[in-house]
Structures are given as structure tokens and as C-alpha cells.
Amino acid sequence: MNVRAQMSMVFHLDKCIGCHTCSLACKNIWTDRPGTEYMWWNNVETKPGTGYPTRYEDQEQYRGGWELKQGTLKLRLGSRPSELVNISFNPRLPTLDDYYEPWTYRYGDLINAPQGDDQPVARPVSMITGRDMEIEAGPNWDDDLSGSEIYAANDPNLQKLSEEERRDFFGLQQLVFFYLPRICNHCLNPSCVAACPSGAIYKRGEDGIVLVSQEKCQGWRMCVSGCPYKKVYFNWSTGKAEKCILCYPRLESGQAPACFHTCPGRIRYLGMVLYDADRIHAAASRPDAELVEAQRELLLDPHDPEVLREARAAGIDDKVLEACQHSPVYQYVKVWKLALPLHPEWRTLPMLFYVPPLLPVLATMSNNSYELSSDFFPSLESIRIPMSFLASMFTAGDEETIVKVYRKLMAGRLCLRAETVGDVPPEQVARALADAETTHEELQAIYRLTALATAEERYVIPTFLREEAIEATGDPQLFQEAAGAGFLRWPERGL
Amino acid sequence: MLIPNIDIFWFVALPYLDLALAIGGGIYRYYRHRFTYSSLSSQLLENRKLFWGSVSWHYGITLILLAHLLAALFPGAAAWALGGPIRLMVLEFTGMALALYALVGLLILIGRRWRTFSLPRATTSYMDGFLLFFLLLQVVTGLGLSLFNRWGSLWYLKTAVPWFWSLARLHPDASTVAFLPGFVQVHFVVGFIVILLFPFSRLVHLVKFPLPYLWRPYQVVMWHRPRPAAGTNRSRA
Numbered sequence: 001m002n003v004r005a006q007m008s009m010v011f012h013l014d015k016c017i018g019c020h021t022c023s024l025a026c027k028n029i030w031t032d033r034p035g036t037e038y039m040w041w042n043n044v045e046t047k048p049g050t051g052y053p054t055r056y057e058d059q060e061q062y063r064g065g066w067e068l069k070q071g072t073l074k075l076r077l078g079s080r081p082s083e084l085v086n087i088s089f090n091p092r093l094p095t096l097d098d099y100y101e102p103w104t105y106r107y108g109d110l111i112n113a114p115q116g117d118d119q120p121v122a123r124p125v126s127m128i129t130g131r132d133m134e135i136e137a138g139p140n141w142d143d144d145l146s147g148s149e150i151y152a153a154n155d156p157n158l159q160k161l162s163e164e165e166r167r168d169f170f171g172l173q174q175l176v177f178f179y180l181p182r183i184c185n186h187c188l189n190p191s192c193v194a195a196c197p198s199g200a201i202y203k204r205g206e207d208g209i210v211l212v213s214q215e216k217c218q219g220w221r222m223c224v225s226g227c228p229y230k231k232v233y234f235n236w237s238t239g240k241a242e243k244c245i246l247c248y249p250r251l252e253s254g255q256a257p258a259c260f261h262t263c264p265g266r267i268r269y270l271g272m273v274l275y276d277a278d279r280i281h282a283a284a285s286r287p288d289a290e291l292v293e294a295q296r297e298l299l300l301d302p303h304d305p306e307v308l309r310e311a312r313a314a315g316i317d318d319k320v321l322e323a324c325q326h327s328p329v330y331q332y333v334k335v336w337k338l339a340l341p342l343h344p345e346w347r348t349l350p351m352l353f354y355v356p357p358l359l360p361v362l363a364t365m366s367n368n369s370y371e372l373s374s375d376f377f378p379s380l381e382s383i384r385i386p387m388s389f390l391a392s393m394f395t396a397g398d399e400e401t402i403v404k405v406y407r408k409l410m411a412g413r414l415c416l417r418a419e420t421v422g423d424v425p426p427e428q429v430a431r432a433l434a435d436a437e438t439t440h441e442e443l444q445a446i447y448r449l450t451a452l453a454t455a456e457e458r459y460v461i462p463t464f465l466r467e468e469a470i471e472a473t474g475d476p477q478l479f480q481e482a483a484g485a486g487f488l489r490w491p492e493r494g495l
Numbered sequence: 496m497l498i499p500n501i502d503i504f505w506f507v508a509l510p511y512l513d514l515a516l517a518i519g520g521g522i523y524r525y526y527r528h529r530f531t532y533s534s535l536s537s538q539l540l541e542n543r544k545l546f547w548g549s550v551s552w553h554y555g556i557t558l559i560l561l562a563h564l565l566a567a568l569f570p571g572a573a574a575w576a577l578g579g580p581i582r583l584m585v586l587e588f589t590g591m592a593l594a595l596y597a598l599v600g601l602l603i604l605i606g607r608r609w610r611t612f613s614l615p616r617a618t619t620s621y622m623d624g625f626l627l628f629f630l631l632l633q634v635v636t637g638l639g640l641s642l643f644n645r646w647g648s649l650w651y652l653k654t655a656v657p658w659f660w661s662l663a664r665l666h667p668d669a670s671t672v673a674f675l676p677g678f679v680q681v682h683f684v685v686g687f688i689v690i691l692l693f694p695f696s697r698l699v700h701l702v703k704f705p706l707p708y709l710w711r712p713y714q715v716v717m718w719h720r721p722r723p724a725a726g727t728n729r730s731r732a
Contacts, residue, residue, distance in 0.1 A: 080709050087705075088553035095542040096614070128540065129617045194713035197705035205718035218533040218703050236618060239535035493531045493620075 002277040003300065003311040005320050006188065006208035007246060007270065008351035010332045010339045011181055012450060014358050015267040018179035020044050020140070022259035022268075029258050030245070035237025037102035037127050040139060041244035042259045044181045048155040048169070048389070049142045051180075053098035056230040057156040057343065063092045064228030065191050065346030066284065073285050073347065077195055077226050084197065092225035093234075100137040102127040128236070145177050152177070157392040165386045176384040178357040181267070183259060184231040184244035185342070185350030186210050188275065188298070189284045192243075195226025201241070207272070208351065209246045214491065217241050228346040238491050256459040270459045271327030272320060273334075273351075274300040274311055284347045288396040291344035298349070299334045302327070323462035328449055329353065336446055338405055345396035356390055356402065358409045404436075411436035412443045499673070505684055506669035510662055513691035520694030521702070534700035540614035541607055548603030555597025556634075562590060566648070570656045577648055587641070587648055594638045601631055626696045629689050636682040644679060655683065
């Protein structure tokens with residue numbers, strides 16, 4: 001056993017209101033520099049939708065992540081020699097058209113325009129060339145299903161749906177959407193790291209945060225195509241790859257990352273989990289239908305004395321182990337089995353998990369859709385998103401796993417309704433509990449952490465002990481003139 | 496044979512000077528400005544023209560450069576390879592085709608940066624323009640001399656190669672190249688100017704070709720705290 005600790009995340013999609021506060025907090029801190037304008041280390045997508053960059057989920061096009069070939073795990077991007085052959089031109093790189101050309105407005109014209117008959121306007125100018133431009137796309141162009149005939153209809157997850165399901169899904173009365181906030185998953189088997197020819201991307205051993213060494217990065221761009229989530233971006237000004245750093249400077253001083261901290265819906269949970277690094281490869285090589293379970297098995301019980309002994313032997317501090325024991329992520333993923341990874345079939349073992357959305361209750365369910373209302377959910381309530389769509393997103397197409405999650409979510413709703421309103425017959429609650437294989441106590445605990453948890457319970461951040469590690473190895477004088485640790489020079493290319 | 500002073504400058508002083516600058520400058524930049532030690536890709540900004548330009552240029556010029564280098568390193572083997580008329584023809588025409596391939600690629604690359612409104616123009620520096628100019632000059636003179644001074648692959652072994660070896664042995668002797676046509680001499684001089692530009696331009700990416708990728712482990716893990724198992728401060732797992 002090779003125990004390692006990993007900082008991991010749970011996003012509760014039922015609570016996401018799609019306000020983009022997380023995206024803006026991130027942008028204001030990290031990506032307001034030249035070359036990073038188009039980057040959204042944190043973004044919120046409307047589902048169904050094509051996401052950012054457009055259709056990033058279509059790995060036939062972008063070749064991100066891993067695939068099983070004759071039982072062995074291979075980078076979908078190609079072999080190592082083929083990557084070197086393609087090094088002068090990366091055939092799988094999304095271009096600015098797949099994102100958008102960043103722009104600002106010439107606001108000065110509003111004040112400085114000479115007097116005339118027309119209202120002065122602020123023209124859009126490109127933030128790359130500085131010239132006038134036509135705006136063709138922007139961040140969240142498809143927010144809240146705007147232009148859904150183009151965007152929502154092209155969601156790659158819809159391929160798994162039958163013709164009838166798709167028609168129902170898009171029926172005007174039944175059109176439904178939910179939000180999907182995404183940051184870097186800080187995967188256990190990251191394909192961006194594996195695809196980097198320079199070895200510039202690395203995973204921090206202590207907390208599993210995936211970072212790009214800006215000095216080692218040569219700008220070959222293979223990580224951008226290698227990451228199936230397209231969460232590595234290319235800075236066109238410095239020629240380096242950049243990505244979400246999980247606000248590690250904030251984490252190291254005990255604060256939650258900016259996107260977590262600002263979330264008004266309190267959908268985000270952050271916690272350490274322990275896993276066995278020796279089993280990563282085996283877990284990532286399991287058949288599609290077993291991937292979610294494989295990832296759950298990979299997580300170790302932080303209360304098990306055997307695990308604790310191995311963890312201490314591997315140098316994991318007691319403070320970190322204590323944080324693992326209070327981790328909300330461990331509860332959601334392993335104990336309650338409610339949170340699922342996004343697209344496990346890409347086999348990167350993402351460490352950001354989602355509690356899928358139960359969505360508002362629909363009272364008028366017509367008979368041409370899923371027969372959810374009668375026997376699947378023992379209630380008046382029903383769900384408007386086809387299970388196959390959710391399975392395509394969260395369980396590699398395995399509907400059984402996602403149905404189990406929904407049974408438990410639904411049982412929780414019924415149970416709480418019976419307690420607070422009292423209009424649900426007890427036998428119906430009992431049946432729901434039995435179907436979901438859960439108990440009153442468990443549902444109460446889920447309810448507590450979902451609805452009532454304080455910030456300290458949602459973000460369990462151990463001390464990172466960096467004060468010892470840094471001062472023992474580095475010269476503090478080196479950074480005396482800089483504000484904090486980091487670049488001593490402005491990151492400019494010059495020549 | 497008496498060699499004019501001006502030729503001593505071009506064919507003895509300049510090569511030494513710019514090799515010293517290229518190596519010294521390359522090392523200096525690597526240790527003091529490592530952040531800039533790469534080529535600034537513009538593929539994100541423009542994709543389609545880059546495909547035709549970059550692929551043609553890189554494959555064409557790499558193979559041609561390799562032919563120059565190998566022939567200079569192993570002149571005996573090169574002479575044997577060029578020994579028969581058919582082999583000579585085949586190799587010469589292959590070389591010309593590759594040069595043409597590289598030239599077309601280079602022209603596309605120049606074109607996509609030239610257009611004032613193009614996105615790549617925004618990330619083009621003066622040094623990029625300078626470098627592109629000399630590269631173009633080098634490819635054009637090379638292609639020109641292979642067309643107008645026939646069987647260059649053969650007389651290359653008898654003129655430039657001995658000169659290179661004399662420079663390498665620190666016993667400079669420019670007599671074999673001093674009386675070549677001016678057109679050919681321009682090709683030599685521009686070649687050394689391109690080498691001179693190496694530490695001052697994006698050419699540095701040449702030495703960062705990531706060959707170690709072929710054998711390094713897929714996953715890279717870095718530790719801040721000492722690992723009890725590995726016993727080193729920073730280990731790769």
C-alpha cells in the first residue's frame with residue numbers, strides 16, 4: 001500500500017444557481033493578464049449545452065484522456081513517438097474559434113466623440129490585436145439555453161439518447177436545464193501530465209494539486225489536447241500552458257479557493273481523501289461500467305488503523321489525517337455514494353465529484369416519457385432529465401449506478417417532506433428508504449451536510465506545514481523583494 | 496594561395512565569433528532567462544495556414560539540415576553514397592524537392608504573420624521578422640546554388656567540409672571556400688548569421704526538443720517534504 005493524500009472536491013448541482021460568481025472570483029484573481037483573457041479556469045456551463053471550449057466532450061475530435069486498447073491504458077492522443085512527430089503542429093488543438101476572441105470596448109468614445117446627431121457608441125476592440133472586431137462568440141454564449149438549437153442540440157451526451165427521448169427532452173414544455181460548474185479535476189491519473197513532452201506538468205505529492213512549471217513549459221500544447229476536460233489553456237502572450245491551481249497559495253494559508261469561498265449557493269465542498277497510489281493504474285484500467293466503483297474503492301477509510309499506520313509511514317502528518325477523517329468529500333463519495341465523477345470513461349480518475357441534480361418537481365408528466373412517476377420513484381415527483389443523459393455524463397453510460405444515486409436523493413426528499421410537512425404516507429417513505437437501501441439516520445446526515453453545514457464543515461483544509469518545508473530547503477532572502485513567493489521577473493518573453 | 500583579409504573575416508573570424516556567441520549566449524539565456532527559452536506558438540490564434548506552413552517547413556528544413564550535418568561529419572560515407580550517377584541524381588533531386596518543400600512552408604509562415612490584421616501578427620516580434628528574413632535568404636540561396644551550380648552535394652564535400660574540419664581542428668584554412676562564386680559564399684555567411692541569431696531568437700527551441708519524453712514515466716510527482724521511502728527531497732514517481 002502506498003498511501004497518498006489528495007485535495008478533492010464535491011459540487012452539489014442541485015444547489016447551483018448558475019450565477020457565475022465563482023468564475024468571476026477566479027478571473028479577478030488569476031486570469032486578468034495579457035494572454036489569459038479567454039481562460040476560464042472555473043466556468044459554469046448550461047447542460048444540455050456544448051460547454052467550453054465548444055464540444056470539448058467530443059473526444060473523437062479532441063482525443064483527450066485515456067482509452068483501453070487490448071486491455072492496456074493508452075493516451076488517446078497517440079503514442080509518445082507520434083506526439084514528437086506532431087510537435088511542430090498539434091492536430092488536436094482547439095483554436096480561438098472554439099473559445100472566443102477576447103474583447104473590450106472603446107469606452108473613451110462615449111465621452112470623446114464629437115457632437116453630432118447620433119448617439120455615440122463604444123465599439124468592441126480585440127484584446128489580442130487591439131483592432132475593431134465583430135463579436136461572434138463570448139463566454140457563456142449559450143447560458144440558460146440561449147441559442148439552444150445550436151448549442152444544446154449539439155451536446156455530445158445526447159448521442160446516447162433515443163430519438164424519442166431526445167424529442168421529449170426538447171419538447172417546449174419540458175425543456176429543462178441545469179448548471180455544471182467546472183474547474184480542474186486534479187486527477188489521480190492526469191492525462192495532461194502524461195501528454196506533456198517537457199515534463200513540465202506535475203502533481204504535488206502532498207496534496208495532489210496538478211501544476212504547470214512555467215519555466216519548464218516549452219509551449220508544445222500537448223497538455224491542452226491531452227486533457228479531456230480542456231482545463232489546461234495556452235497563454236498566447238507568454239507561450240506557456242496555464243491551468244487552475246486550486247488557489248494553492250490560499251490553501252496553504254488555510255483559506256478555501258476563491259471559487260469555493262465566493263459561492264453564494266454553497267454548492268462546493270473541499271476535503272482531503274486518502275488513496276492507494278499503487279492501485280491507480282489498475283483502477284483506471286477497469287471496464288467502463290465499473291469505473292465509478294473502482295474510484296470509490298481507491299479511496300481509503302481514514303478511520304482504519306491499518307490505513308493510518310501506512311499513511312504515517314508514508315510521511316503523512318497527523319493533522320492531514322485528522323482532516324481526512326472530517327472530509328465532506330469522503331462522506332459524499334465513499335460513504336453515501338452520492339457524488340459521481342464527471343465522465344469517468346476518460347479514465348483520468350478526476351477528483352472533482354458531482355451530486356447530480358434532482359431538479360424541480362414536475363407535476364404534469366405526460367405518458368410518453370420515462371415511466372418514472374409510477375414505479376421508479378414512489379411519489380408524485382418525477383425527473384425531467386433522461387437517465388441516459390445523466391449516465392452519459394457521470395457514470396460512463398451505466399444507468400444502474402445513476403439510478404441508485406437518484407433513489408437515495410429522492411428518498412431524502414420524501415423523508416424530509418414527511419417530517420416537515422407531513423403529507424407523505426409513512427409506508428411510501430418506508431418503501432423509498434428500502435428502494436434506496438438507506439436509513440433515516442443516513443438521510444438526516446446527508447440533509448445536514450447538504451443544507452445546514454457551516455463553512456468549517458464544507459471546507460476542511462489541513463495545515464500544509466509549508467512553513468517548515470519551505471524554510472528548510474529554500475533561501476527566504478531570495479524572495480525578499482517580491483510580494484510572496486513566485487516570479488521575480490515579469491513573465492515577458494522579450495525577444 | 497593568398498587569401499584576402501576580407502575573406503579571413505567572413506570565413507574565419509565570423510564563424511568563431513558567432514559559435515562562441517551562440518554557445519555562450521545560449522547557456523547564459525538558459526540559466527538567466529529560462530522562462531523565454533522556447534518558441535512562442537501562435538497555433539491557438541491561427542490554425543489552418545500554420546498546418547501547411549509549419550509542417551512543411553519543419554520537416555523540409557530538418558531533413559536538409561541533417562543531410563548537411565551528416566555529410567560534414569562523415570564525408571567518406573557521403574562520397575560513397577553519391578558515388579554513382581543514379582544515386583547522385585536521386586539524392587540531389589530529393590534534396591531539391593525538400594528545399595522547395597521547406598521554402599513553400601516558410602513563405603506560408605511569413606505570409607500568415609505579414610498580414611496586418613492577422614492574429615499571429617499581434618505576437619510577432621522584430622526578432623521574428625529578422626529571423627524569418629535570414630531563413631528565407633538562406634533557403635533561397637541554397638536552392639539557387641543547387642540549381643545553378645550543379646552537383647553541389649559533391650563539391651560541398653571538397654570545399655565547405657574541409658573548411659569546417661579546419662575550423663573544428665582550430666587550424667582555420669579558408670582556401671577551399673575563398674574562391675567559390677559569391678552566390679555560394681552568401682549561403683555560407685547567412686548560415687553563420689542564422690547560427691548567430693540562435694541565442695537571441697526563438698531558435699533556442701531547437702535544443703529543447705523533448706527527446707527524454709520517450710523514456711520518462713508518464714506521471715510526474717513532486718514532493719516538498721522529504722519522503723521516508725524515497726529518501727530524496729524531490730523524487731519522480
